[in-house]
Amino acid sequence: MALVLTEEQSMLRDSARGLISDKAPVSHLRSLRDSKDPTGFSKELWHSFAEMGFAGLLVPEEFGGSGLGFMEAGVVMEEIGRTLMPSPFLATSVVAASALNRGGNAAQKSEYLPKIASGSLLATLAIDEGAKHRPLQTNLQAVRAGNGFKLSGAKALVVDGHVADLLIVAARTAGSAGERDGLTLFLVNPAAKGVAIERTIMVDAHNAARLELSNVEVTADSVLGEVDQGASLLDGVLDIGRGAVAAEMVGLSDEVFGRTVEYLKSRKQFGKLIGEFQALQHRAAELYIDIEITRAATIKALQALDADVAKAASSVAVAKARAGTTATRAVQEGVQMHGGMGMTDQFDIGFFMKRARVCEELFGDANYHTEQLARARGY
Amino acid sequence: MPDSQASEIESAELEQFRNETRAWLEANCPPEMRKPATSDADVFWGGRNAKFSSEPQRIWFERMRDKGWTVPDWPKEYGGGGLSAAEHKVLRSEMAKMGARPPLSSFGIWMLGPALLKYGNEAQKKEHLPKIAAGEIRWCQGYSEPNAGSDLASLQTRAESDGDDFVITGSKIWTSYANYADWIFCLVRTDPTAKKHDGISFILFDMTSKGVTTKPILLISGYSPFCETFFDGVRVPKSHVVGTVNRGWDVAKYLLQHERAMISGMGERGVGRPLGQIAADSVGTDAQGRLDDSMLRGRIATFDVDEAALAACAERAVDLAKAGQAHPAFSSAMKYYGTELNKRRYEILMSAGGVDALEWESERSRQGARPRAWLRTKANSIEGGTSEVMLGIVAKRILDLPGA
Numbered sequence: 195m196a197l198v199l200t201e202e203q204s205m206l207r208d209s210a211r212g213l214i215s216d217k218a219p220v221s222h223l224r225s226l227r228d229s230k231d232p233t234g235f236s237k238e239l240w241h242s243f244a245e246m247g248f249a250g251l252l253v254p255e256e257f258g259g260s261g262l263g264f265m266e267a268g269v270v271m272e273e274i275g276r277t278l279m280p281s282p283f284l285a286t287s288v289v290a291a292s293a294l295n296r297g298g299n300a301a302q303k304s305e306y307l308p309k310i311a312s313g314s315l316l317a318t319l320a321i322d323e324g325a326k327h328r329p330l331q332t333n334l335q336a337v338r339a340g341n342g343f344k345l346s347g348a349k350a351l352v353v354d355g356h357v358a359d360l361l362i363v364a365a366r367t368a369g370s371a372g373e374r375d376g377l378t379l380f381l382v383n384p385a386a387k388g389v390a391i392e393r394t395i396m397v398d399a400h401n402a403a404r405l406e407l408s409n410v411e412v413t414a415d416s417v418l419g420e421v422d423q424g425a426s427l428l429d430g431v432l433d434i435g436r437g438a439v440a441a442e443m444v445g446l447s448d449e450v451f452g453r454t455v456e457y458l459k460s461r462k463q464f465g466k467l468i469g470e471f472q473a474l475q476h477r478a479a480e481l482y483i484d485i486e487i488t489r490a491a492t493i494k495a496l497q498a499l500d501a502d503v504a505k506a507a508s509s510v511a512v513a514k515a516r517a518g519t520t521a522t523r524a525v526q527e528g529v530q531m532h533g534g535m536g537m538t539d540q541f542d543i544g545f546f547m548k549r550a551r552v553c554e555e556l557f558g559d560a561n562y563h564t565e566q567l568a569r570a571r572g573y
Numbered sequence: 574m575p576d577s578q579a580s581e582i583e584s585a586e587l588e589q590f591r592n593e594t595r596a597w598l599e600a601n602c603p604p605e606m607r608k609p610a611t612s613d614a615d616v617f618w619g620g621r622n623a624k625f626s627s628e629p630q631r632i633w634f635e636r637m638r639d640k641g642w643t644v645p646d647w648p649k650e651y652g653g654g655g656l657s658a659a660e661h662k663v664l665r666s667e668m669a670k671m672g673a674r675p676p677l678s679s680f681g682i683w684m685l686g687p688a689l690l691k692y693g694n695e696a697q698k699k700e701h702l703p704k705i706a707a708g709e710i711r712w713c714q715g716y717s718e719p720n721a722g723s724d725l726a727s728l729q730t731r732a733e734s735d736g737d738d739f740v741i742t743g744s745k746i747w748t749s750y751a752n753y754a755d756w757i758f759c760l761v762r763t764d765p766t767a768k769k770h771d772g773i774s775f776i777l778f779d780m781t782s783k784g785v786t787t788k789p790i791l792l793i794s795g796y797s798p799f800c801e802t803f804f805d806g807v808r809v810p811k812s813h814v815v816g817t818v819n820r821g822w823d824v825a826k827y828l829l830q831h832e833r834a835m836i837s838g839m840g841e842r843g844v845g846r847p848l849g850q851i852a853a854d855s856v857g858t859d860a861q862g863r864l865d866d867s868m869l870r871g872r873i874a875t876f877d878v879d880e881a882a883l884a885a886c887a888e889r890a891v892d893l894a895k896a897g898q899a900h901p902a903f904s905s906a907m908k909y910y911g912t913e914l915n916k917r918r919y920e921i922l923m924s925a926g927g928v929d930a931l932e933w934e935s936e937r938s939r940q941g942a943r944p945r946a947w948l949r950t951k952a953n954s955i956e957g958g959t960s961e962v963m964l965g966i967v968a969k970r971i972l973d974l975p976g977a
Contacts, residue, residue: 197885197888197889197893459975472965475965475969475974479906479964479965482906482971482972483909483910483967487879487886487910493885494888494889512878512881512885516878516882564874568874573849573853573864573873
């Protein structure tokens with residue numbers, strides 16, 4: 195498989211870019227932030243997204259979606275990264291849709307997937323409990339009660355948690371924190387008794403929530419996949435999310451870099467364009483190389499996911515680790531090279547720095563994924 | 574025929590080629606040639622005075638030569654294997670899987686050959702390419718000069734017209750293995766009055782010509798792969814110019830792209846065991862099987878991430894070239910990152926080896942193979958254009974940043 199976009203993928207990119215840059219430039223995020231918008235994204239825009247087939251991009255055609263692949267999802271994520279558009283695409287269309295599609299039974303799929311494809315249902319995965327991404331450290335308890343379960347515990351960094359119509363919650367049905375066995379995924383109605391959701395206003399002005407469950411009753415029908423065997427389902431779903439976030443970070447890095455290079459070509463200091471200074475030229479060149487290498491690693495990971503999700507772990511770890519490191523470097527150089535202007539809220543560059551920090555933590559930071567690679571290689 | 578059907582047939586043919594190739598390599602590559610090279614003698618460079626260090630080395634070379642697989646992707650009429658890009662990739666991966674050594678190492682293969690294929694006339698191709706493929710003539714490269722290294726276009730070696738000949742006078746430096754080479758491909762100034770890129774020609778001549786002398790340069794690795802090379806009125810027929818007189822810079826640039834691609838590939842040639850396992854031999858592992866030096870483990874893991882990402886980028890660079898979307902200066906980006914990464918690899922290897930990696934002369938250390946290789950890598954970011962020159966090329970040609 196060539197590591198370049200196919201003609202169809204290029205067309206998809208162009209249409210996503212057209213819509214996003216037109217309707218949701220960085221000023222869109224800024225106005226949502228400034229108005230403390232209760233939804234945190236534009237519902238109108240999400241409907242346009244759905245009409246163009248993006249909401250159901252990963253949903254199979256039999257459930258009303260377009261049945262495309264992770265590479266295509268990555269193409270859209272990269273465009274989202276360029277303008278930082280807040281959108282349910284990641285949580286609902288990529289992560290939740292993949293969880294349902296991969297783990298759902300016939301009834302669950304036919305109930306939820308068509309609604310995701312039409313843009314009428316928002317869903318999200320609730321996984322992390324501590325400050326860092328540690329899926330196996332899940333401690334939220336699911337205790338058998340009658341024909342179903344009672345869930346108690348807390349989750350953090352639940353993307354779109356306060357607007358979701360469906361929560362996919364990782365819980366422990368057996369074993370203890372740190373063990374692979376005993377994890378189970380549950381479909382939880384956010385309106386159910388005992389569910390408390392607090393929207394957390396985050397540094398990047400994107401949607402996230404804290405979730406608290408106290409004795410929330412769910413039926414046996416709400417188990418996604420197998421009881422106690424949720425870890426492997428979760429591995430795949432998280433890797434899909436990681437590939438998507440890596441693609442968002444590539445878009446973000448590329449955009450902030452492009453803005454920085456333009457600035458180097460227009461800003462004068464000491465009677466010269468600052469882009470003439472070799473110290474800055476070399477740093478810009480290094481960053482360009484970093485971004486290109488990361489882009490290749492990310493395409494490689496997305497194609498590996500399309501080929502076989504279960505075998506993509508190492509490629510995904512490489513991509514997410516690289517993307518985190520590269521995005522961090524890109525935004526830091528972006529602010530530094532813009533000088534004092536880069537520090538002002540009025541200038542857009544800071545928005546990229548904030549989003550990069552959140553993307554880095556989401557689904558595991560560079561250290562986490564580097565560690566995963568070391569373990570996979572047996573040292 | 575629909576595309577999907579065509580590509581199915583294509584992949585079935587490729588699969589068959591893979592099976593045949595694997596079987597042939599299994600039957601023909603001697604076991605001794607499936608271990609990593611550890612010394613200079615393990616590398617066969619060919620040439621008029623070539624000697625094989627062992628019988629398996631000779632057998633392996635001759636079998637590969639007879640199949641045209643010293644240069645698998647060159648046309649058959651010039652001694653190549655005539656393989657498509659996809660078949661060549663299959664052959665490389667099958668050789669890598671069994672750890673098969675390259676049968677022939679040669680600047681003729683890596684650098685001159687591609688330049689001749691693009692810029693040489695038919696007579697030059699017929700004369701030189703088959704001899705390169707058969708390892709008969711060993712080539713060296715006359716580019717750098719004492720006062721024109723990184724600023725290559727400032728070279729001063731002059732070629733003065735005299736009837737049907739040029740008379741060449743001047744000197745070159747860092748000429749790899751000039752003392753063993755049979756012929757040289759050389760940049761000379763044919764028009765001293767032109768702008769510095771415009772008066773250069775690319776010319777070929779025999780190193781036994783009257784007036785050529787070489788002097789080896791001892792390096793920090795204790796080896797002497799490089800030479801100073803002197804030309805004192807060397808007569809060379811004008812027909813030995815490749816491409817157009819005074820337009821040698823085009824050939825030189827094209828060839829440099831191949832050189833840079835080759836040097837940037839050094840990092841991934843890492844045959845043998847993964848770094849993490851090599852390190853485990855010397856520092857040991859803890860109860861969980863992790864390297865018993867958490868900082869070193871972190872450095873290796875970070876290196877592995879970067880190396881895997883670079884490999885993806887190298888693969889993508891080929892795919893972009895095929896799709897006609899490659900930037901011509903991208904080889905500079907790859908050269909920069911690949912060589913810096915290779916230096917990092919050897920710093921880690923030295924760190925992992927500890928005291929054992931410091932032995933310079935002993936059987937146990939294979940005559941200091943590791944420290945010598947470590948020191949050798951320091952040249953990677955200098956030769957073929959320094960890292961700083963590569964970054965300058967990226968800044969100006971790809972990012973279009975203003976000139977100083």
